[in-house]
Amino acid sequence: MRQGWITRAGIGAAAALSLAIGASPAPAQAAEKGPIKIGVISEQSAIVGQSISHGAELAADYINAHGGVDGRKIKILLYDDHSSAADAVRAFQRAAEQDHVKAVVTTFISEIALALEPWSARLHIPTITPGAASNLITKQIHDNYARYKYMFEGWFPATILAQAVCDSSHDLFAKDLHMKTAAIMSEDADWTKPLDEGYVKCLPKAGLKVVDEVAFNPDTTDFTPIFNKIEAKHPDVIITGIAHVGVQPTVQWHDQQVPIPFGGISAQATNLTFWKDTNGAANGVITQTGTVPGLAITPLTIPVGEEFVKKYGHFPAFVGFTAYDAVQALAGAMGRAHSTNPDAVVTQMEKTDMVGTLGQYAFHGRKSKYTHSLRYGPKWVPTVFMQWQNGKQVCVWPASKCHNKMIFPPFIKTTKTAAK
Amino acid sequence: MSATTPPLLTVNGLTKRFGGLVAVKDIGFRIRPGEILGLIGPNGSGKSTVMKLVMGIEKPNAGTIELDGTDIAGWPTHRIARHGVGIVFQHSRPLHRQTVLENIKLALLPDSLFKLAAEPHVEKRARAIAERVGLADVIDRRPATLPFADLRRLEMAKALARNPKVVLVDEPFAGLTAAEVATFSALIDGFRNEGRAVLLVDHNVKSVAALVDRVLAMYLGEHIAEGSADEVMSNETVRRVYIGGAIETHPRKDLDQRGGESLLDVRDLEVFYGKAQALQKVSIHVRAGEFVSVVGLNGAGKTTLFNAISGLVPYTGEIRWDGAALAGRTPASIARGGIVQCPETRELFGTMSVRENLDLGGQHLPPAERDRQLAWLLELFPILKARAGQAAGTLSGGEQQMLAIARALMMQPRLLILDEPTLGLAPVILEQLSKALARLRETTPITVLLGEQNVTFALPHADRVYVVEHARVVWEGDPGRFAAEMGTGYL
């Protein structure tokens, strides 16, 4: 019997050994030859996550078809983070240390972007998030530039998003519909705190008095109490700040026939599948987004959108465009630096000023509170407000880009009709 | 050991209630150093509860338990153990990953969080204890590889480890062979010389008679007799509890002609529970229409025999029913095939009503048949009619037993197995039950296999009798001969 355990122990040890050998790294590749690898870390099960990977791949295809970067091709490596920060950190390590990527495009989830930020600093990997909106991401870059300068936010921090919502609300609700009051409805999350503060500050300036401010647990599934609470205050419009939830409040808003327009930021509503996911309850919902099908913000918007549809069968979520631009910006910076040296790339990234798919693409500098985040405004990236109208995403703002009228489902009472 | 030595353990007025049930009522006894007291009583008499109360596993409602002058009643178990009471459980649950030696060492460890390694003398002492109980040869083996008797020795060793002044032993000889019983008796006898006070808890006097100085008999929570083993054995109350009154028999002359073919035929049946052998080469048979009683004390193997027939425990040997082997059939299919057991635990659906219990038994019958059967049974057990809507769990013990029998009869069994129907029942109830059985035997062609400890209850109805002792059938014959051949040796 003695032999029994020795055999088993031997097999165990051999298995451990072979595992270890199997896991041993590939020999370090010659640094500056072959394609330039860019890692994309996102959740492949989520439509938004897929849009990030696809947008990045599309950009790489375009760059490679036009001569690459300094003659080198761009290669996109995909990593699934299952929307988990712990997974994303391991994927990031693999990308940086095993696969030797030169830059990373990742996630629309602030928590994950923040978990990766110290790793981008530690491993000196230029990292850009095409959709995360936490103010903290840029604050850290601003406060500790030398350490966190490798991080870029290819989208807007929440405070800026709030400004964009107020700008549009002024035109859409206060001016066009003569509304006077608004209620804020946000999930209780880090990115909504500056957003709500921004709303509270800028909505009155836009002509809408804030009559109620409701924050709710992001795990909420039953929104009835929230809508009822808001309705009791009789606001003219509900201004939202939601990303974690979307389908559920929209469907319940529709099913319960809450007679108040529903607009602001609703990240899930930017997905093309949102109509189907909500069985059409989305009708009338307004949200801030990057663009909508058929809208030409820059000469690039429509061709990239069409290319995306051709290749992947559907129109991308807005992060598809921002991921496309992010890869373009990275490639441009590497081209200008003639190197993939992280510090050189960061320096060149800061000088980015290109025509992107969603506007003129450039980052805030070190002096700004929003270091390394995208510049907002009519001159830069304007952002668009869209409304779901009978299964289609229709651009309703800014007037300089589109002229469609808002249409609401019959149960909505806009101020004109509901005037007492 | 003179009678003047102050007692080590003095128990006075011990009472324990579980809800409305008084499990132990005003029990008192004393054990002096070097004295062995036997505490006997049938199942449900409260003897185990007394042991648990002494050990602190249950807290008494009233009474005192003085150990060496200190009242330990209500103390937590570990303090009582530290104070000098050791217990040998009937069922052993050793640590399976540790060796015998380590298991004994466990019992020698101080109750301290900070002693990581045992002190050197512990090892020596553990070995000495192992030697003392006869485990020296298997000291490095793991419990899973030990025979049953050695597992009991291990329990003994653990109880001895703390050098207790009082040792409680639960069913010392259950599951042991005759040779093993002798060695265990010698071991326990050794405690006497070491000046320990010993409390032996067992079902019956016979098994502990040779060992004990005195015996206290309990029944339904109450003290019924006390004295030497002989005195208790000949005590009339005790005899009534165990044997019933005078033995009567009612032979049926017509039966022999109907005999011949066996309905049930059990050959060379052997059953093991882990290491313990519960049945050893048991062969019995029952002919159609016969009333066969299997008598034996608690723990002799009756229940195991019935469970094997019902397909509830794995066995070797052969059980044939109506000419076909039963092996491989599920218990439910055996029951549907006509062998219906009414188990000693009664197994009622406590929160369901009497009527619902009966209906479940009759679900296999066509409706008309079911109604007829039900009407007949309610006539046989009128009390069930009055209690029809009441939850089964709230019935008295006797009513529960009647319900259990009635429920089994609802299945229209060809063979009814009745296991210990008298368990824990008062004598008045026994009479009612006995009458019902008599009517059953006289008015129906039913075949019955009755397991009983109470011989007076078992014999009057029986056409034939088996006596089971220590996992074997030791006697077989007609009831008329029982009194003469087995009557005195039974208890």
Added chain:
Amino acid sequence: MLALQILIDGFAISALYGLGAIGFTLMFGVCGVLNLAHGGIMVIAGIIGWWAAANYGAGPYGGAAIGVLAGLVAAYVTYFAIIRPVQRSRAIPKEEEEIFVLTATLLWGIMLQVGLDYLFSNNPVTMRSMIPGVISLAGVRTPRNEILIAVVCWVVIGLLTLLVNRTRLGKQLLAASINPRALTLLGFELSRIYMVVWTIYGLLAGLAGVLLASFIGVSSANAGALTASAFTIVILGGLGSVPGSLIAAYVVGYAETITAYLIAPTLRPIPALLILVVVLYLRPQGLLGRR
């Protein structure tokens, strides 16, 4: 008015919680199985139902039927591929069976969730209301669908109660939860009874999943939370007690709704958890549990 609103709003959601939990508690009561893949099975039903309705034109009722069927199939697979092998394994000691059932269903639940992610993405989806529109109940605007869901829940719960208390099969189930051994002695095959329970369980979980998808929407990401919610309700009510689970569902549902209305929507889940802790301290067997 507010009180009325709370009363109406809490009613349907609590009924749905109850429907989700009674299958779970029945399963424990009769078969002794705590199925931690419960949420996964509910989500399967909701998502398949939505998928059939949205992509194959099955309509709201057809989608619901397909969803319930999917829940039933998932329950059967759970039983035959996971539970039975654990229960029949000779290598697993009986006293440790519970932890093995827990671990195996936990792993199975993860596999279900990840598989759904892969096939359908983790987007939340909702099924179309079976009857759209709202009506006013004493001044409280209530979706007809919500009323329908509450009614369906209670009808199903009522049917289950009738089944258990009034039919021969129900008596067998009840008896099996009290004393399975006795039932065997009366000639009933436990394996058949377990099959019946898994069937009922699959239908209940499937229906709860479909109604959930129609009422508030489901996503594969909800699987864990749905299991935890059922587990909580069932323990609060007392393991194995169907009426206990229903009471607990209403306690939890109203605790959440009242918190959302009167305190703050951010604190929604907390009072229910605190109630649970207090109840278990004072009554370790749950509200209606047997000791």
Added chain:
Amino acid sequence: MLRSPLFWLLVPTLLLGATAPWWLGAYYLGIFTTAYYFGVFSMSWDLLFGYAGEVNFGPTFLIGLGAYGAGLLNNAGWPIPLCLAGGSIIAVIGGVALALPALRLRGPYFGLITLVAVLLLIDCIVIFAGVTGGEIGMMVPDVLSISATVNYWYAFGFLVVCGTILFILSRSSLGLILQATGQDRIEAAALGFNVTKHKLAAFCISALFSGLAGGMLVFYQGTASVDTVVDLSITVQIIIAVVFGGRRTILGGVLGSIFLILFDELLRPLGQLNTFVVSGIALLVVLLLPDGVLGYVLRPRASR
């Protein structure tokens, strides 16, 4: 000792582990670093489950207290060693809080209380977002090191130290008594052991190591978040690691953790399906080798 199969398994494994930085890339070192901390989580859980017999669904309650405790103290300016000590003390207090219901409740009821403890902790973290950073987590100013190799050494050393202590504890008198109480508390009490005291000790020890490892993980990753140290998915991973590796072996949990994390990474090319495959393998092991991998290798022979 030389006759123990465990010894012959451990020596080469330790050698492989100790020499890893010389033949493994930074990425794999990173994976093992995380796996080692999870290994300590699993060992601590096994002490409670395998020895004291308590099914604790709330290991992340203890881990989270240690992690957030350490992180908060670091943000208050304390140096790392003091933060770790402080975090562990907070975790031990949490352990006592968990032990109290354990002494009163049985089986699933106790399991639920531990589950609720985790849910409440998550809610508290989210509600007090101002202090804890809420759902997006909390950055810590200091990290152990930014070098993958140094981080690996810390984790490896930590694992070896914790593993040694927990293993010795499990084989010590305390381990024996815990097993006795876990198996049958009445019998243990009848042998003179104060069950309450020993259960409490087991919870404290488990909490101490869980909290310490949680703190170490925070100072490795540079952040503490619900997702990385408190989430129920971590509990699930710990339980699966222990059952996979072998319960009541202490070291089996380490094996299970390494398997789960390493294979999840190795199977990354499968994309979304990697977790599916790893869970499937673990399920098969649970069904076919109920004693776990290490338990199977080390199982006592029926005869000799």
